[in-house]
Amino acid sequence: MSSDDGAVSTMVDARQIEAAVAAQRGMAVVVHDLVKCYPKRPTNAVDGVSFAVGQGEVFGLLGPNGAGKTTTVGVLTTRVRPTGGYAEVAGVDVMRDPVGAKRRLAVVPQRSNLDRALSARQILLFHAAYFGIPAEERMRRANELLDQFGLTERADDKVDFFSGGQSQRIMIARALMHEPEVLFLDEPTTGLDPQARLFVWDRIRDLKSRGVTMILTTHDMDEAASLCDRVAIMDHGKLLASDTPDALTATVPGKNSLEVGILLDGGGRDALQSALAALPGVERVEPVTKDGGGPPAGMNPWAALGGGAGAPAGGPPPQPAAPAAGTPYHLRLYASVDAPSLVAPMARLITDNGGELVDLSIAKPSLEDVFIHLTGRALRLWPQSPSLKRRRAQPARRWSRSWRSCDGTWRSPGASCPRSSRR
Amino acid sequence: MAVTGRELPAFLAQVILQPLGLLFVFGRVLTDLGFTNPAYAKQLFPGIVAMTIMLTALQSVALPLVIEFSFTKEIEDRLLAPLPASWVAAEKMVFAAGRAIIAGLVMFPVGWLVLGSIPFDVTGIPLLAAMVVLGSLAGGAMGMTLGTVVTPARINIMFAIVLTPLIFTGCSQYPWPSLSKLPWFQVLTLFNPMTYVSEGTRAALLPNGVHMLTWIPPIALLAALAVFGYVGMRGFIRRAID
Numbered sequence: 093m094s095s096d097d098g099a100v101s102t103m104v105d106a107r108q109i110e111a112a113v114a115a116q117r118g119m120a121v122v123v124h125d126l127v128k129c130y131p132k133r134p135t136n137a138v139d140g141v142s143f144a145v146g147q148g149e150v151f152g153l154l155g156p157n158g159a160g161k162t163t164t165v166g167v168l169t170t171r172v173r174p175t176g177g178y179a180e181v182a183g184v185d186v187m188r189d190p191v192g193a194k195r196r197l198a199v200v201p202q203r204s205n206l207d208r209a210l211s212a213r214q215i216l217l218f219h220a221a222y223f224g225i226p227a228e229e230r231m232r233r234a235n236e237l238l239d240q241f242g243l244t245e246r247a248d249d250k251v252d253f254f255s256g257g258q259s260q261r262i263m264i265a266r267a268l269m270h271e272p273e274v275l276f277l278d279e280p281t282t283g284l285d286p287q288a289r290l291f292v293w294d295r296i297r298d299l300k301s302r303g304v305t306m307i308l309t310t311h312d313m314d315e316a317a318s319l320c321d322r323v324a325i326m327d328h329g330k331l332l333a334s335d336t337p338d339a340l341t342a343t344v345p346g347k348n349s350l351e352v353g354i355l356l357d358g359g360g361r362d363a364l365q366s367a368l369a370a371l372p373g374v375e376r377v378e379p380v381t382k383d384g385g386g387p388p389a390g391m392n393p394w395a396a397l398g399g400g401a402g403a404p405a406g407g408p409p410p411q412p413a414a415p416a417a418g419t420p421y422h423l424r425l426y427a428s429v430d431a432p433s434l435v436a437p438m439a440r441l442i443t444d445n446g447g448e449l450v451d452l453s454i455a456k457p458s459l460e461d462v463f464i465h466l467t468g469r470a471l472r473l474w475p476q477s478p479s480l481k482r483r484r485a486q487p488a489r490r491w492s493r494s495w496r497s498c499d500g501t502w503r504s505p506g507a508s509c510p511r512s513s514r515r
Numbered sequence: 516m517a518v519t520g521r522e523l524p525a526f527l528a529q530v531i532l533q534p535l536g537l538l539f540v541f542g543r544v545l546t547d548l549g550f551t552n553p554a555y556a557k558q559l560f561p562g563i564v565a566m567t568i569m570l571t572a573l574q575s576v577a578l579p580l581v582i583e584f585s586f587t588k589e590i591e592d593r594l595l596a597p598l599p600a601s602w603v604a605a606e607k608m609v610f611a612a613g614r615a616i617i618a619g620l621v622m623f624p625v626g627w628l629v630l631g632s633i634p635f636d637v638t639g640i641p642l643l644a645a646m647v648v649l650g651s652l653a654g655g656a657m658g659m660t661l662g663t664v665v666t667p668a669r670i671n672i673m674f675a676i677v678l679t680p681l682i683f684t685g686c687s688q689y690p691w692p693s694l695s696k697l698p699w700f701q702v703l704t705l706f707n708p709m710t711y712v713s714e715g716t717r718a719a720l721l722p723n724g725v726h727m728l729t730w731i732p733p734i735a736l737l738a739a740l741a742v743f744g745y746v747g748m749r750g751f752i753r754r755a756i757d
Contacts, residue, residue: 172757205588222596
């Protein structure tokens with residue numbers, strides 16, 4: 093009886109996956125309920141992640157270190173065998189047909205893995221040879237890409253002597269040699285100078301216009317906001333949110349706020365503050381101390397508001413306790429409506445109360461606020477990323493014992509992972 | 516392969532200097548000084564050929580593998596080629612075997628230059644060919660096993676505790692049957708695959724000399740190839756796919 097139950101549940105599971113996958117037919121990447129548990133780890137590195145990426149879409153995967161981004165991409169690029177779930181790239185089941193999937197995808201790694209003994213041109217040609225591209229076609233594509241990536245002059249130099257930006261360009265060119273349908277970019281601009289970063293961004297936009305689907309992992313929120321059609325934020329192996337950058341930023345509480353600098357004698361301040369708080373559309377009003385107190389933790393759109401017109405010009409820092417007349421003081425208004433629409437009534441109110449508006453800024457939350465809002469501010473002490481694990485190989489496994497004891501919730505090693513899932 | 520071609524001089528220096536030195540000191544210098552019998556050089560030469568083959572294959576897999584899995588990560592790109600991971604492993608072993616065969620063949624002119632004459636027997640050519648091919652493949656498989664078991668941090672230790680015993684228990688400096696005076700050592704050498712390459716090569720080059728029964732080396736090497744090939748392949752896949 094129990095074995096029957098098992099069979100039935102597996103069938104239901106399979107049927108569910110099939111249905112979910114069928115609903116996403118025509119998508120470039122489909123991930124359904126993906127789970128990955130590394131042996132002897134207390135928690136799942138990826139814990140039931142599902143998403144789909146459309147043809148020609150640029151999809152950003154954001155998350156703190158150890159969030160499970162690299163593992164998710166590892167499964168999609170056939171480098172990691174999942175514990176459970178389903179993953180598909182360009183219509184190919186990556187578990188069932190890893191070789192077929194590899195033909196249709198390409199990876200631009202974060203760190204250079206170029207063969208240092210070869211020249212840029214050789215790298216492109218050998219890569220194409222692995223993919224069975226005929227010699228003449230290989231040469232043509234290599235020349236084209238070398239030209240496009242501004243590498244023609246150095247095409248025959250060994251890549252050992254290349255700068256970070258040049259290596260990155262070759263790795264992108266190499267990934268494009270076999271004309272992949274889906275391109276995975278792992279922190280493509282980390283450690284590049286601004287020129288190189290802009291160049292890479294341009295190439296990514298260029299590829300997008302040619303219909304290449306891209307999955308981008310990054311820590312650079314500007315990069316994600318400017319390049320990605322949709323962004324997913326991961327943490328602790330789970331997908332916390334997934335939407336367009338604009339829609340995501342709209343979800344942050346206190347998303348709209350105004351900061352004003354006001355010149356007013358000490359007497360009327362409290363009255364003004366209550367009057368402002370009573371304005372329709374204003375949720376609450378907080379005084380802002382400019383010297384170290386700063387805005388409340390959790391959201392920090394202004395940082396220090398350094399060059400603002402309201403900052404005391406060249407003088408000593410203002411004393412909040414006994415402000416001198418003629419020194420502006422600052423208030424922050426959290427709005428439930430669009431912040432700019434509050435500017436006019438607020439200005440009127442300030443004037444009516446005998447004050448003078450000397451500084452104004454409107455804060456819109458950035459993707460970074462979304463990220464911090466969803467994942468918290470705490471630093472990640474757990475070096476969980478599998479690439480890190482691999483880099484340290486054996487010693488890491490020895491240390492894992494002490495990491496585990498740092499975490500109060502670890503399960504016994506035997507209970508952590510079904511051993512059979514790992515071959 | 517293209518790289519090996521371009522770096523042929525460096526490659527030869529890497530794999531030939533050590534056996535050359537051994538051959539020169541033990542085969543030539545000690546003989547000329549009267550410490551050893553000239554017949555010893557004839558026993559030594561096949562063993563040195565065997566050692567060159569085995570160690571070249573082993574190091575051609577193990578060293579790059581350890582480096583590619585750790586520092587350069589080149590392996591990650593190789594694994595993205597549209598091939599099963601096991602083929603990537605097989606390619607590495609075959610490639611290393613190719614290098615080992617070249618190194619083994621180069622030992623013949625080198626030996627002739629150093630020793631003045633080298634043992635050779637036309638009827639032994641098929642056995643010699645079998646030994647060169649099987650020995651290099653088995654060496655590659657052993658390299659794959661070592662390269663995936665040993666971590667980069669311990670690569671130095673590997674050389675000390677694996678390579679050195681391998682060199683001295685491989686019957687390259689003495690024929691195996693003559694070890695009957697040291698039975699425990701004779702048994703110990705049977706666990707080293709290099710023993711069979713040495714003895715097989717000796718049987719091919721010196722059919723009338725002292726050597727192990729001719730049919731044993733090919734069978735033992737096939738077995739070593741199967742065992743280390745399997746373990747190495749498993750280790751490779753384990754390292755390659757999380």
